[in-house]
Amino acid sequence: xxxxxxxxxxxxxxxxxxxxxxxxxxxxxxxxxxxxxxxxxxxxxxxxxxxxxxxxxxxxxxxxxxxxxxxxxxxxxxxxxxxxxxxxxxxxxxxxxxxxxxxxxxxxxxxxxxxxxxxxxxxxxxxxxxxxxxxxxxxxxxxxxxxxxxxxxxxxxxxxxxxxxxxxxxxxxxxxxxxxxxxxxxxxxxxxxxxxxxxxxxxxxxxxxxxxxxxxxxxxxxxxxxxxxxxxxxxxxxxxxxxxxxxxxxxxxxxxxxxxxxxxxxxxxxx
Amino acid sequence: xxxxxxxxxxxxxxxxxxxxxxxxxxxxxxxxxxxxxxxxxxxxxxxxxxxxxxxxxxxxxxxxxxxxxxxxxxxxxxxxxxxxxxxxxxxxxxxxxxxxxxxxxxxxxxxxxxxxxxxxxxxxxxxxxxxxxxxxxxxxxxxxxxxxxxxxxxxxxxxxxxxxxxxxxxxxxxxxxxxxxxxxxxxxxxxxxxxxxxxxxxxxxxxxxxxxxxxxxxxxxxxxxxxxxxxxxxxxxxxxxxxxxxxxxxxxxxxxxxxxxxxxxxxxxxxxxxxxxxxxxxxxxxxxxxxxxxxxxxxxxxxxxxxxxxxxxxxxxxxxxxxxxxxxxxxxxxxxxxxx
Amino acid sequence: xxxxxxxxxxxxxxxxxxxxxxxxxxxxxxxxxxxxxxxxxxxxxxxxxxxxxxxxxxxxxxxxxxxxxxxxxxxxxxxxxxxxxxxxxxxxxxxxxxxxxxxxxxxxxxxxxxxxxxxxxxxxxxxxxxxxxxxxxxxxxxxxxxxxxxxxxxxxxxxxxxxxxxxxxxxxxxxxxxxxxxxxxxxxxxxxxxxxxxxxxxxxxxxxxxxxxxxxxxxxxxxxxxxxxxxxxxxxxxxxxxxxxxxxxxxxxxxxxxxxxxxxxxxxxxxxxxxxxxxxxxxxxx
Numbered sequence: 086x087x088x089x090x091x092x093x094x095x096x097x098x099x100x101x102x103x104x105x106x107x108x109x110x111x112x113x114x115x116x117x118x119x120x121x122x123x124x125x126x127x128x129x130x131x132x133x134x135x136x137x138x139x140x141x142x143x144x145x146x147x148x149x150x151x152x153x154x155x156x157x158x159x160x161x162x163x164x165x166x167x168x169x170x171x172x173x174x175x176x177x178x179x180x181x182x183x184x185x186x187x188x189x190x191x192x193x194x195x196x197x198x199x200x201x202x203x204x205x206x207x208x209x210x211x212x213x214x215x216x217x218x219x220x221x222x223x224x225x226x227x228x229x230x231x232x233x234x235x236x237x238x239x240x241x242x243x244x245x246x247x248x249x250x251x252x253x254x255x256x257x258x259x260x261x262x263x264x265x266x267x268x269x270x271x272x273x274x275x276x277x278x279x280x281x282x283x284x285x286x287x288x289x290x291x292x293x294x295x296x297x298x299x300x301x302x303x304x305x306x307x308x309x310x311x312x313x314x315x316x317x318x319x320x321x322x323x324x325x326x327x328x329x330x331x332x333x334x335x336x337x338x339x340x341x342x343x344x345x346x347x348x349x350x351x352x353x354x355x356x
Numbered sequence: 357x358x359x360x361x362x363x364x365x366x367x368x369x370x371x372x373x374x375x376x377x378x379x380x381x382x383x384x385x386x387x388x389x390x391x392x393x394x395x396x397x398x399x400x401x402x403x404x405x406x407x408x409x410x411x412x413x414x415x416x417x418x419x420x421x422x423x424x425x426x427x428x429x430x431x432x433x434x435x436x437x438x439x440x441x442x443x444x445x446x447x448x449x450x451x452x453x454x455x456x457x458x459x460x461x462x463x464x465x466x467x468x469x470x471x472x473x474x475x476x477x478x479x480x481x482x483x484x485x486x487x488x489x490x491x492x493x494x495x496x497x498x499x500x501x502x503x504x505x506x507x508x509x510x511x512x513x514x515x516x517x518x519x520x521x522x523x524x525x526x527x528x529x530x531x532x533x534x535x536x537x538x539x540x541x542x543x544x545x546x547x548x549x550x551x552x553x554x555x556x557x558x559x560x561x562x563x564x565x566x567x568x569x570x571x572x573x574x575x576x577x578x579x580x581x582x583x584x585x586x587x588x589x590x591x592x593x594x595x596x597x598x599x600x601x602x603x604x605x606x607x608x609x610x611x612x613x614x615x616x617x618x619x620x621x622x623x624x625x626x627x628x629x630x631x632x633x634x635x636x637x638x639x640x641x642x643x644x645x646x647x648x649x650x651x652x653x654x655x656x657x658x659x660x661x662x663x664x665x666x667x668x669x670x671x672x673x674x675x676x677x678x679x680x681x682x683x684x685x686x687x688x689x690x691x692x693x694x695x696x
Numbered sequence: 697x698x699x700x701x702x703x704x705x706x707x708x709x710x711x712x713x714x715x716x717x718x719x720x721x722x723x724x725x726x727x728x729x730x731x732x733x734x735x736x737x738x739x740x741x742x743x744x745x746x747x748x749x750x751x752x753x754x755x756x757x758x759x760x761x762x763x764x765x766x767x768x769x770x771x772x773x774x775x776x777x778x779x780x781x782x783x784x785x786x787x788x789x790x791x792x793x794x795x796x797x798x799x800x801x802x803x804x805x806x807x808x809x810x811x812x813x814x815x816x817x818x819x820x821x822x823x824x825x826x827x828x829x830x831x832x833x834x835x836x837x838x839x840x841x842x843x844x845x846x847x848x849x850x851x852x853x854x855x856x857x858x859x860x861x862x863x864x865x866x867x868x869x870x871x872x873x874x875x876x877x878x879x880x881x882x883x884x885x886x887x888x889x890x891x892x893x894x895x896x897x898x899x900x901x902x903x904x905x906x907x908x909x910x911x912x913x914x915x916x917x918x919x920x921x922x923x924x925x926x927x928x929x930x931x932x933x934x935x936x937x938x939x940x941x942x943x944x945x946x947x948x949x950x951x952x953x954x955x956x957x958x959x960x961x962x963x964x965x966x967x968x969x970x971x972x973x974x975x976x977x978x979x980x981x982x
Contacts, residue, residue: 091790094785094788094790095790095791095792097785098785098786098790098793098796099792099796101782101785102796102799102800105800105803105856105859106799106800106802106803107826108803108814108815108818108819108826108856109802109803109806109814111818111826112814112818115818123824124824169708169709169712170709172705172706172708172709173705173706173708173709173710175705176701176702176703176705176706177702177706180701180702180705182702186977188706188710190973190976190977192709192710192713193973193976194969194973195713195716195717197913197965197968197969197972197973198717198962198965198966198969199913199916199917199938199961199962199964199965200917200919201916201917201919201937201938201941201942201958201961202720202721202724202958202959202961202962202965203716203720203721203724203958204941204942204945204954204958205720205723205724205727205941205945205951205954205955205958206719206720206723206724206727206955207720208945208946209723209727209734209951210719210723212734229712229713229716232709232712232713232716233713236709247439247441249437249438249439249441250441250442250443250444252408252428252435252437252441253435253437253441253442253443253502254443254454255407255408255427255428255429256406256407256408256428256429256433256434256435256455257429257454257455257458257502257506258429258430258455258458258459259429259458260427260429261701263458267443267454267458268443271445272444272445286805289807290805290806290807290808291807292807292808292809292919292920293917293919293920296809296919296920296923297942297946306807307807307808307809307810307920308809310807310809310810310813310924311809311812311813311920311923311924313813321817321818321824324813324817325818328810328813328814331807331810332805332806332807332810335805335806335807336802336805336806338805339801339802339804339805340798340801340802343797343801343864346804346861346864
């Protein structure tokens with residue numbers, strides 16, 4: 086009885102999973118097809134793969150530019166975000182006061198406001214400051230959007246350091262700086278890495294601000310892909326290839342940061 | 357002045373008076389145990405001595421110097437934590453040498469000291485391991501080693517055996533006692549286990565609700581408890597403490613005093629029914645092999661007796677309890693001991 | 697020193713977030729009361745409630761609110777129901793479970809515009825799309841999803857993206873389900889359905905609440921998918937509140953009206969946020 090239910094469950098689980106992930110699998114396959122194969126009706130499952138799409142897409146200068154923009158804005162917003170968030174989280178975790186909890190809650194609440202609510206003013210400010218379609222503008226917006234989540238995740242990570250290890254360090258003669266250098270920093274690298282990873286993922290995928298605040302110069306891959314939406318010409322294969330290249334690294338990164346994602350995006354409300 | 361001196365030490369948590377004016381003198385080389393029930397303040401007091409909790413009133417002196425407001429890192433005290441608090445990212449050797457490295461001691465000297473401590477504690481083979489590769493008992497020894505290497509003025513132990521299983525606990529207790537004899541270091545040891553207190557201490561400090569109930573050698577506390585609390589806290593099974601109102605004529609001369617009578621189980625002799633003594637009925641018999649413990653109902657009161665002979669008695673049997681008059685402790689209505 | 701250091705440490709983050717919150721809010725409040733068109737930047741005349749009235753009486757407004765609620769409600773319902781079902785399915789071990797979990801989380805990491813494009817061309821295209829092929833296979837005519845059922849198509853895309861999120865949260869929650877309780881119930885004679893209804897579902901109650909609230913907050917701003925596929929249309933059939941605001945601001949350049957609309961969105965989001973904050977606060981105390 087148990088054995089049978091295991092088999093049934095396995096089959097059902099795999100079927101459901103493959104159905105759900107099917108669009109991605111198809112995207113992956115199409116990226117390696119020629120254009121003719123891509124639009125074949127009925128669709129071809131067996132074919133000889135080709136790399137020609139990858140070459141062609143990368144040869145397009147706007148693809149490279151936009152990829153570079155995505156990279157720059159993601160990395161910069163992550164670095165700046167960590168630089169702002171880490172001291173704040175450190176302070177809230179280790180120098181806790183009665184107001185700490187309220188402060189943290191307030192920070193989280195800023196993330197809960199819909200981006201569309203700030204669209205108009207941010208656009209106007211960006212326009213006035215000449216930061217429309219600029220990497221600076223995008224980086225600032227990405228950083229601020231992700232800051233609450235980063236503070237929250239770093240705070241949770243810092244709190245996991247057992248306080249009696251810090252007390253032991255104090256007894257061993259470490260001052261505040263010594264505690265930080267010898268105990269906190271080595272133990273917190275994991276949290277810093279996963280927080281950074283999450284921010285990278287969120288910034289790379291960010292579409293709302295990218296679409297509204299950028300165009301030809303500072304556009305990211307998110308906007309480039311949006312621009313492929315008009316049905317001019319038949320380039321399904323290249324389209325798939327471009328999309329695949331844009332999303333693949335993030336999906337892989339996402340696989341590594343699953344747990345942090347739940348913690349970060351639910352603000353720790355689920356244990 | 358004694359080596360470690362507490363003068364009127366107080367602590368408040370908001371309005372709560374957690375530690376109430378503690379006066380205590382500890383001599384150099386002494387092994388002092390703080391014992392008491394949960395919440396009595398023994399750990400708090402230890403942490404105040406360590407500098408991990410601030411002292412709100414009174415003063416603390418170590419080796420002639422006042423250290424009341426001094427930071428933990430400067431007190432020259434070493435603490436062994438209940439959870440061991442080992443640095444998870446450092447090897448055993450690094451854990452043990454951390455304090456010395458912070459003090460910029462010469463590397464050769466550090467290596468020597470760590471090696472010596474490791475040999476004393478049988479850790480020499482594990483010096484390059486990290487804490488997660490060690491067993492609970494080994495981790496505990498590293499925590500002790502970390503303290504030994506520093507050769508501090510005083511060792512502070514915070515319930516070090518409570519995370520070990522029973523077998524290991526007995527063994528480690530002996531090891532710590534031997535270690536103290538070898539090193540001769542002043543030690544304050546906190547525990548809730550009165551067996552540890554009795555077996556390891558030079559002197560025991562019994563605490564309750566933030567105040568000292570009694571200070572003395574283990575046997576002094578056993579033979580002459582200052583009040584019913586200490587009387588019942590020390591000794592296993594607990595001393596029989598009976599309200600004289602319940603058994604007014606049971607204990608001969610002097611029984612007319614109002615208050616409590618105390619007698620230890622080993623001084624209660626169970627005799628066949630009809631012989632002289634309090635008559636009662638056996639409730640429960642616990643045969644532990646060496647000891648036999650018999651619970652007898654006498655009127656409204658249950659009395660516990662302990663003997664090292666086996667017994668044929670069974671629940672329901674009628675018996676007579678004989679008590680030697682010299683073994684009787686008398687306490688007043690407030691529980692304070694009366695002069696014999 | 698003791699008081700100063702902590703404050704210095706969190707000052708940059710706090711100040712930045714404060715500005716990020718206050719400045720747009722104040723500006724939105726201001727803009728919502730003036731007539732300001734980005735094409736005529738010089739003129740800003742005070743018009744009081746006029747923008748709100750205009751926004752509220754815009755025929756698109758009522759439709760967009762309905763669409764927003766339909767979008768929200770459908771996606772939440774789909775992700776919660778199927779999320780729980782999926783979580784239950786893969787909660788117990790089976791061969792390849794690790795890979796399945798990794799695969800299942802993938803849709804969540806696809807950027808919204810790629811998600812939209814994927815569905816628009818790969819799946820929903822009435823000639824070459826996969827769904828069209830499937831329809832043909834079963835002998836019926838393919839559906840032109842985006843033209844005939846625009847809102848539904850958007851719902852499908854967004855649900856596909858958020859299903860893994862909900863599923864992951866439910867899996868996490870299921871892992872803390874007390875096994876002993878289940879066994880005790882079994883010995884008391886409960887069948888699997890009863891165990892689910894009386895034990896599992898209440899345990900999941902909290903995470904369901906969290907998923908609902910988080911999705912309410914983030915789904916309010918669904919924009920990229922609509923922008924990339926239907927452009928809000930045909931007509932206003934797939935326009936939600938976010939897209940309407942965008943239309944007013946960046947297509948009609950009417951900042952005043954857009955700001956009035958934005959305040960509506962903020963109020964809606966606030967309602968969900970209040971509950972979520974309370975839940976998190978309780979968790980922080982533990």
